[in-house]
Amino acid sequence: MRVGVITFPGTLDDRDAARAVNAGGAEAVALWHADADLKNVDAVILPGGFSYGDYLRCGAISRFAPVMKLVIEAAGKGMPVLGICNGFQVLCESHLLPGALTRNSDLHFLCRDQEIEITNTKTVWTSSYSEGQKIVIPLKNGEGSFQCDDDTLAQLEGEGRVIARYVGQNPNGSRNLIAGISNARGNVVGLMPHPEHAIDTLTGPSAQGLGFFTSILNAMVK
Amino acid sequence: MSLDTVAIAQSTPENIQPFAQLGLKPDEYARIKEILGRRPTSSELAMYSVMWSEHCSYKSSKVHLKQFGDKAPKSDALLVGIGENAGVVDVGQGYAVTFKIESHNHPSFVEPYQGAATGVGGIVRDILTMGARPIAVMDPLRFGPADAPDTRRVLPGIVAGVGGYGNCLGLPNIGGEVIFDETYAGNPLVNALCVGVMKHSDIKLAKAAGAGNLVVLYGAKTGGDGIGGVSVLASETFGAGGSTKRPSVQVGDPFVEKILIECSLEIFAEDLVVGIQDLGGAGLSCATSELASGGSGGMKVALDRVPLRDPSLSPEEILMSESQERMCAIVAPEKLARFLEICAKWDVTVTAIGEVTDGDRLVITWNDEIIVNVPPRTVAHDGPVYNRPIKQPAYIDDVNSQRVNVPIPNSAAEIKATVLQLAATPNLADKSWVTSQYDKYVQGNTIQSQPDDSGMIRIDEQTHLGVAISTDANANWSYLNPYQGAKLALAEAARNIATAGARPLAVTNCLNFGSPEDPGVMWQFSESVRGLADGCLEMGLPVTGGNVSFYNQTGAVAILPTPVIGVLGVIDDVRTRTPMSFDSAGLELYLLGDTYEDLAGSEWAFMHGQRVGQSPTADLAREMRLIEVLLAGREEKIFSAAHDLSQGGLSAGLTEMVLRHSIGATITLDNVGISLLSETPGRVIVAIVTSKAEALKTLANKYQITLSHLGTTGGDALRINDAVIPLDELRTAHTSTFPKLFG
Numbered sequence: 001m002r003v004g005v006i007t008f009p010g011t012l013d014d015r016d017a018a019r020a021v022n023a024g025g026a027e028a029v030a031l032w033h034a035d036a037d038l039k040n041v042d043a044v045i046l047p048g049g050f051s052y053g054d055y056l057r058c059g060a061i062s063r064f065a066p067v068m069k070l071v072i073e074a075a076g077k078g079m080p081v082l083g084i085c086n087g088f089q090v091l092c093e094s095h096l097l098p099g100a101l102t103r104n105s106d107l108h109f110l111c112r113d114q115e116i117e118i119t120n121t122k123t124v125w126t127s128s129y130s131e132g133q134k135i136v137i138p139l140k141n142g143e144g145s146f147q148c149d150d151d152t153l154a155q156l157e158g159e160g161r162v163i164a165r166y167v168g169q170n171p172n173g174s175r176n177l178i179a180g181i182s183n184a185r186g187n188v189v190g191l192m193p194h195p196e197h198a199i200d201t202l203t204g205p206s207a208q209g210l211g212f213f214t215s216i217l218n219a220m221v222k
Numbered sequence: 223m224s225l226d227t228v229a230i231a232q233s234t235p236e237n238i239q240p241f242a243q244l245g246l247k248p249d250e251y252a253r254i255k256e257i258l259g260r261r262p263t264s265s266e267l268a269m270y271s272v273m274w275s276e277h278c279s280y281k282s283s284k285v286h287l288k289q290f291g292d293k294a295p296k297s298d299a300l301l302v303g304i305g306e307n308a309g310v311v312d313v314g315q316g317y318a319v320t321f322k323i324e325s326h327n328h329p330s331f332v333e334p335y336q337g338a339a340t341g342v343g344g345i346v347r348d349i350l351t352m353g354a355r356p357i358a359v360m361d362p363l364r365f366g367p368a369d370a371p372d373t374r375r376v377l378p379g380i381v382a383g384v385g386g387y388g389n390c391l392g393l394p395n396i397g398g399e400v401i402f403d404e405t406y407a408g409n410p411l412v413n414a415l416c417v418g419v420m421k422h423s424d425i426k427l428a429k430a431a432g433a434g435n436l437v438v439l440y441g442a443k444t445g446g447d448g449i450g451g452v453s454v455l456a457s458e459t460f461g462a463g464g465s466t467k468r469p470s471v472q473v474g475d476p477f478v479e480k481i482l483i484e485c486s487l488e489i490f491a492e493d494l495v496v497g498i499q500d501l502g503g504a505g506l507s508c509a510t511s512e513l514a515s516g517g518s519g520g521m522k523v524a525l526d527r528v529p530l531r532d533p534s535l536s537p538e539e540i541l542m543s544e545s546q547e548r549m550c551a552i553v554a555p556e557k558l559a560r561f562l563e564i565c566a567k568w569d570v571t572v573t574a575i576g577e578v579t580d581g582d583r584l585v586i587t588w589n590d591e592i593i594v595n596v597p598p599r600t601v602a603h604d605g606p607v608y609n610r611p612i613k614q615p616a617y618i619d620d621v622n623s624q625r626v627n628v629p630i631p632n633s634a635a636e637i638k639a640t641v642l643q644l645a646a647t648p649n650l651a652d653k654s655w656v657t658s659q660y661d662k663y664v665q666g667n668t669i670q671s672q673p674d675d676s677g678m679i680r681i682d683e684q685t686h687l688g689v690a691i692s693t694d695a696n697a698n699w700s701y702l703n704p705y706q707g708a709k710l711a712l713a714e715a716a717r718n719i720a721t722a723g724a725r726p727l728a729v730t731n732c733l734n735f736g737s738p739e740d741p742g743v744m745w746q747f748s749e750s751v752r753g754l755a756d757g758c759l760e761m762g763l764p765v766t767g768g769n770v771s772f773y774n775q776t777g778a779v780a781i782l783p784t785p786v787i788g789v790l791g792v793i794d795d796v797r798t799r800t801p802m803s804f805d806s807a808g809l810e811l812y813l814l815g816d817t818y819e820d821l822a823g824s825e826w827a828f829m830h831g832q833r834v835g836q837s838p839t840a841d842l843a844r845e846m847r848l849i850e851v852l853l854a855g856r857e858e859k860i861f862s863a864a865h866d867l868s869q870g871g872l873s874a875g876l877t878e879m880v881l882r883h884s885i886g887a888t889i890t891l892d893n894v895g896i897s898l899l900s901e902t903p904g905r906v907i908v909a910i911v912t913s914k915a916e917a918l919k920t921l922a923n924k925y926q927i928t929l930s931h932l933g934t935t936g937g938d939a940l941r942i943n944d945a946v947i948p949l950d951e952l953r954t955a956h957t958s959t960f961p962k963l964f965g
Contacts, residue, residue, distance in 0.1 A: 054390075
């Protein structure tokens with residue numbers, strides 16, 4: 001089971017994502033933004049960071065990276081794709097996911113341990129969790145406020161495509177406390193908080209983020 | 223605009239040059255003429271003026287700083303000492319760690335965001351230049367009064383700048399300080415520390431060796447930012463062009479720096495450089511002269527090859543520009559192709575601008591005309607040295623002869639009110655408003671960060687080896703007694719890392735002071751350096767490098783003497799560190815160390831507007847014994863938690879411990895007021911399970927450290943004698959201050 005982890009220029013959490021993939025039992029494979037092939041990976045993670053310095057808009061330049069053409073193609077055929085933080089922003093810019101991530105409502109970068117509730121366990125990235133399970137993982141970004149139009153929101157809610165919600169006070173102004181969503185097929189997931197920084201209690205607030213990485217392994221093994 | 227060449231300089235000795243506007247004194251200018259045997263060209267004048275500035279040459283501090291060498295303790299850990307871009311320390315298992323702290327005070331007052339951001343960028347490049355991967359940053363900050371209107375401009379900007387740059391580089395921010403005092407109102411202090419890790423064999427030095435090797439400039443293009451006096455140069459002497467005023471605060475681009483880091487580390491990994499230097503203060507003037515001095519001295523540079531953001535820049539401006547995110551490497555010709563390939567992969571601009579030559583002259587040309595021909599050592603190292611007048615200021619006897627006169631709480635109501643007031647005062651209040659703007663998780667190796675006593679980073683995932691760092695200064699003590707103040711700051715920083723179980727190894731420092739031309743300030747400075755050097759010798763900790771920032775003063779009012787001391791230590795297994803607080807009820811709390819009536823320089827005295835009395839006297843022998851207790855206690859698994867006492871004394875220490883995991887404590891104290899408020903150094907609260915009491919007593923006895931029982935953990939309140947402070951109330955007091963002040 002090979003999970004590709006893409007490094008764009010300015011990506012920061014690639015090594016963390018690779019560590020989490022390995023901790024979850026799969027094999028992490030480094031992918032470079034200029035790569036012209038996906039090296040036979042079974043799934044892809046777009047990690048956090050400031051790809052291309054977040055110039056123009058977060059993720060707006062990365063979507064044109066050569067490797068993204070392949071990711072978009074593969075996602076269309078059902079390959080599991082997880083975008084974390086900046087990766088989520090890239091997925092929105094690539095139109096693999098609807099909506100956009102805008103400046104946090106208080107206009108500050110925010111790094112904190114955030115409680116979220118897993119609200120859809122049917123995706124390949126969340127199947128290890130139980131419906132309604134609450135976990136604490138780091139949230140760290142400046143542009144994490146999920147926004148979309150009313151129709152899109154109704155569709156996301158109606159189809160159960162909100163995969164995680166913030167618990168308690170809204171940390172960044174996201175609509176309906178949305179922390180993560182999936183595409184209609186459920187193979188593409190975007191998540192603002194960072195499960196890869198919560199794989200052991202030594203370095204993270206919990207080990208509860210590991211579920212995203214064991215989910216994908218389980219899904220592929222089945 | 224006419225070009226001033228060496229040939230023209232030789233033939234026009236009478237030309238009047240604006241040396242004074244560039245900050246050079248008449249005798250310094252005369253000295254340059256003596257060195258060169260002619261007047262300098264305008265480019266040479268530009269180079270000497272920036273390299274002989276206080277910032278680059280340490281001309282007022284050099285005579286004092288040499289004590290760090292003279293009094294250096296014997297240390298097997300030191301791999302690279304003072305003089306290189308940063309010191310390097312052996313931490314075992316083949317790993318070397320490099321760390322350094324620098325100031326970016328003045329730019330941060332003018333333009334808080336960019337000033338602070340480029341402060342982080344500069345220190346990170348220093349660490350990278352040693353061949354290390356940067357792994358964390360810390361930022362001790364000082365501001366004017368928390369409620370002053372200008373602080374509302376300066377603090378949010380500086381915090382956003384530190385975060386904006388560091389976050390984008392992917393470096394966890396693991397600690398620092400946020401302190402307020404009115405003397406910092408016009409002179410905020412932005413000190414930035416970076417730590418990096420490498421294998422011993424990967425250490426790089428700033429030297430240009432091997433004639434024929436190439437001088438390669440890579441990174442951002444050179445622009446007109448960060449040029450100070452050069453607009454004077456350009457307009458007054460060379461001036462027909464009517465050059466525009468350019469900003470003297472540099473503008474940073476962390477994305478470019480992140481790319482530069484990854485690109486450089488890939489280049490280092492393939493062993494493609496002979497020597498390397500980053501471009502920071504004094505830009506190319508510094509990099510070329512220091513690299514050449516580090517080798518045999520000969521170097522030839524074609525300045526017109528430097529890639530420019532602004533093609534109208536003059537040679538003088540190019541030499542002085544402090545454009546960020548640039549590096550200069552010495553590369554053997556046969557390795558250039560691979561070097562260029564790696565730069566191309568990362569889309570980094572790269573240009574060979576010259577080569578190492580035989581001989582001992584640094585020669586710089588502009589379209590084949592020689593505009594600089596100097597012995598590089600005279601630029602980089604042989605700057606002026608001043609023995610500035612030193613005089614103990616009049617205030618010392620005055621304040622030392624007075625006694626602190628503050629209310630001492632005694633009744634339950636007074637105790638509760640005092641604890642709540644201390645919890646809420648800006649210097650001691652919860653700093654989450656600041657630290658939540660910093661990424662502490664990136665890289666996945668952060669073991670401890672704010673509000674822990676020290677920052678701790680794992681450097682090996684398999685062996686669990688880690689390093690801990692703390693930075694400290696108590697400027698109130700330094701004001702009362704700068705010699706003791708520096709020693710006490712050293713002791714506190716060392717204690718802070720030992721509290722978690724890391725053994726102190728080495729020291730860096732950032733010495734922030736007023737004007738060196740004031741004999742009183744110079745006295746504060748010389749006493750601080752003497753104190754730090756004596757302290758380091760006694761504690762066996764080598765100083766690996768540091769930074770001096772003078773002229774932090776508004777009119778006649780200097781900042782408090784603020785020597786910020788950073789201590790780095792090593793811990794063999796980060797999994798077994800001693801945490802800062804307890805997460806269960808029923809533990810016994812003890813105090814290690816004696817408590818005297820030390821209110822001078824305390825937070826409680828500061829809150830009552832009193833900066834008088836005599837600072838505590840550092841007892842470093844006792845501090846070292848306390849460190850042994852802390853290290854042995856960790857190894858013998860005696861402690862459930864340990865927390866250093868410093869500002870705010872026992873009151874602040876208990877507040878921080880009970881709020882950490884929302885577990886209260888019941889404390890019984892004799893002489894309750896002084897016990898809560900005194901800031902006697904060398905004290906640590908420890909929590910243990912009852913069965914470890916005998917082991918703790920034996921350990922304290924062995925190292926002759928006073929041990930007293932404080933109470934037990936548990937409940938939903940902090941109870942001190944008859945006073946009951948519900949945790950909710952304490953938390954509200956502690957956490958409301960910053961949001962109230964800064965939104």
